[in-house]
Amino acid sequence: MKSKKQNADFLHVGELLLAWYKIHGRDLPFRNTNDPYKIWICEIIFQQTRIEQGLNHYSRFIHRFPDVQTLAEAENDEVLLYWKGLGYYSRALNLHKAALQIVREFQGKFPENYNNILSLKGVGKYTAAAISSICFGTKIPAVDGNFYRVLSRVFADDFDISKSKAFLYFSELALRMMPENEAGHFNEAMMDLGSEICKPKNPKCEICPLNKECLAFSLGKVHEFPVKSKKTKPTDLELTYHYVEFNGRFLIKRRGDDFIWKRLYEFPTEVPAEFKTEIVHHKTVLHKLTHRNLTVQIYKVILNSEEIFKKFAEENGFIITDLEESHQKSFPKPLENYMKWIEDEI
Template identity: 75%
Template sequence: MKPKKQNADFLHVGEKLLAWYEISGRDLPFRKTKDPYKIWICEIIFQQTRIEQGLNHYKNFIKRFPDLETLANADTDEVLLYWKGLGYYSRALNLHKAAKQIIEDFNGKFPENYDDILKLKGVGKYTAAAISSICFNEKIPAVDGNFYRVLSRVFADDFDISNSKAFNYFSELALMMMPKNEAGHFNEAMMDLGSEICKPKNPKCEICPLNKNCIAFNTGNIQNFPVKSKKVKPTDLELTYYFVEFKDRFLIRQRNDGFIWKKLYEFPTEIPDEFENYITHQKTVNHKLTHKNLTIHFYKVSLNSKKGFEEFAVKNGFRISSQDDAALKSFPKSLENYLAENV
């Protein structure tokens, strides 16, 4: 579906955006490089993390894993450890798998076009477009929430952004604005405008470089754009964890690749009947994931038998951990908070 015609000079709007970006674009460390590996890492980190919150994580991750080969050869636990604090740990697992994929399928060289980059584990259309445009100047808009918001407001376009065709629709609209040979800078400019000025709430329209061209602003309709009809209702999920300890040791286990919190560590979720006399209820916490509302119950099980403690661990595949050992592992945030308060 093609965008409907607007009474605006699309290319002129794109040029105004680039002129603003040249003066006001954010000075970020990953903008000083065209290394696709580093751009890839930063794009994955900042998918779900604000720049100011994730910048140190980016620097530390790049310092420890400076290139594809180092990341591909690293242990999964260490990759997760360096992701600690960023959440959405599946991103780190996918980075690790994709690094191995590049070594195996692309002879260790980062792919240089959109279609090949899109084949990488965990890489979607937006990330592939960002990398291919910034590093290889491929003329593809990196359409994300910022693009939807800016374009729908500038052109007062009521195309529903939850529609499955929205990505292609707004890509066509962005291409009309994109100056020749400026794909990377255009995409970065849109990112900055959307995150710093054209915000979801309380946009700074008075200092926006496109305010004279923005139909929504000039008609007093900013609050009506973008249009989004669908909203996934989160489901409720209740979990129970038992913190089984003997003296200064406790039990943990790495989760598998199924369901939530892939490859993170957790406590036992079930205990034998003979442990019930040692249980005390600790706390109940609520935690929100993207499409789930979690209620998590924590119980402490303080055993007085080393034999029973060790037998339960061996039989059920648990690791006997110390505080220092646990500090080198990655846990879901709620379990990490529990450890900080109780160990």
């Protein structure tokens, strides 16, 4: 299908969107501030988390780490603890690294320049644009999945969003729609429209403020947009863990910075052959990550010798803990759920 965006009045569409947003925009706690630190935290939290699920996490995180300096001075473990339940823990680690970067490179003051914001660990083009536009008025669109979906539908534009040039293409399209001095509100309006009305499935076209201008809607082809040809097929991965217990205490170790679940705690992945005679049960847990389908095998091993238990821990660098103490550490979701199951069985 040939793009029909030349038939639209770009600025008019942008003004309609803003008019709708000023009446129907979501009342969110981070909408009442221009503090770049708070906007940064909320953007990182809500990248992979729905608003209603993440609001309490956002409030707790900001309460404990109210500014860059506080976050930079915190220990990794505590940052991960306050991130617990949000998943994608690399986001929390990158927040901590970026806070240290701001202290080191920008004297503790959050950078105002788009390129400087983009240089922060874990900050991509979308997040840098959101902070830059909302907090500093920079005329730059915060292009993400919402932008791709709304713009491709409104203009019945079949530009493949999986292509490397899609970000630049839709950025230029959005700039033509963006009213002067309204970059932050325009970006927030696009976020709200995409998440509340112009949804991937079951869009609420009948109440959309742009439905009269939407070419895909008028053609009855809303579900054909956006066009995306390339889709990464998730790979299958099997992991094995051993919950090694003696007298109510068990063994854990912190993961490194390579592979998945960076810096989280886990159970032993390998145990001596003689331990396997002490296995009392086995659970198989299925878990999905963005690009991986995990099958996690967990074996519960109850040892009858404290000496063997402590020797194995010492020789292999494991920490001896219990269920109550483990609440102060962060684990991959399958292991966290397993420990909850153990607690319920006690």
